[in-house]
Amino acid sequence: MAGPTRKRGKRFRRKLSTWKRTRWGSLIAYTPVLTRVLSRNLILIMGCQRSGTTLLYMMISSHPRIAGLNEDEAGYMYPTWLRLLLDLLCRKRTCFKLPTRTGDLPHLRDRFPHARIVWIVRDPQATIASMLSLKMEDGRSWLSVVSAPVLQRHRNMFPELAEIDPAALDELTCAAHIYEYKNRALKEFMASGLTLCTVRFEDLVSHPRETAGRLLSALGPGFDERVLNHQRYHAGREYVGENVGGRPVDGKRASPAVNFSPEDRQTIDTICVTRVALD
Numbered sequence: 001m002a003g004p005t006r007k008r009g010k011r012f013r014r015k016l017s018t019w020k021r022t023r024w025g026s027l028i029a030y031t032p033v034l035t036r037v038l039s040r041n042l043i044l045i046m047g048c049q050r051s052g053t054t055l056l057y058m059m060i061s062s063h064p065r066i067a068g069l070n071e072d073e074a075g076y077m078y079p080t081w082l083r084l085l086l087d088l089l090c091r092k093r094t095c096f097k098l099p100t101r102t103g104d105l106p107h108l109r110d111r112f113p114h115a116r117i118v119w120i121v122r123d124p125q126a127t128i129a130s131m132l133s134l135k136m137e138d139g140r141s142w143l144s145v146v147s148a149p150v151l152q153r154h155r156n157m158f159p160e161l162a163e164i165d166p167a168a169l170d171e172l173t174c175a176a177h178i179y180e181y182k183n184r185a186l187k188e189f190m191a192s193g194l195t196l197c198t199v200r201f202e203d204l205v206s207h208p209r210e211t212a213g214r215l216l217s218a219l220g221p222g223f224d225e226r227v228l229n230h231q232r233y234h235a236g237r238e239y240v241g242e243n244v245g246g247r248p249v250d251g252k253r254a255s256p257a258v259n260f261s262p263e264d265r266q267t268i269d270t271i272c273v274t275r276v277a278l279d
Helices: 002-041 053-061 081-089 105-111 124-133 142-152 159-163 171-190 201-206 208-219 225-233 262-271
Strands: 042-047 066-069 093-097 116-121 195-200
Touching (some): 002 042, 002 081, 042 053, 042 171, 053 066, 053 093, 053 116, 053 201, 053 208, 105 171, 116 171, 124 142, 124 171, 171 195, 171 262, 195 201, 195 208, 201 208
Parallel strands (some): 042 116
């Protein structure tokens, strides 16, 4: 009897192994479909670096019906279908802040066609001044590290960027090009058919209740008082770019002191020519 029993055991293990491969194989095969369907639950925060994306993320993710990750927490990667599903089962929307992914429009349109994208825009001189002042942990300027990769990630959308060599430019000029091509990317997103909400940084810090209320109504969850007190829910955290979680909204940031020479202002105005009509 031992022989037939062993044979039946082998047949059962083979069937089980085949079933497992089929189950996981089917799941892998349907992953793109699952991701597309579940993208209805996704909020992506995008925009130019140093334009207020982290503040916007902290406010939105303080909402009790929104679960979020900052770009450094997410490893600068998109959410998986499993993350989207788990948040959905918890009756929460998934919010990822990914300003580094603004050059991924074709990929986003294919993989997350139903996502809600929130794009924040700030005055060019204030944004560029913030870029110039930021330092890396090792003391290098932020622009000396990121200018080349930021512009390179947009070459698929704007082939003419291949003609711009950040190493041959001063940091002010690099910053202006980053701001300009982020604005050009915004116009492409507007024409893409994706669901897009735009926010002015100056409105967000000057009139946080009204601005956050309009935005959250458009996103679906509706307004909640906790978004105006994000510092309570992000206290003790430090995010990439020297952003401190415990710092409340400061209306003075709407009009920061910017000390550019007339020549610098002329450079910025010459490069940053794309204007976007916001809602």
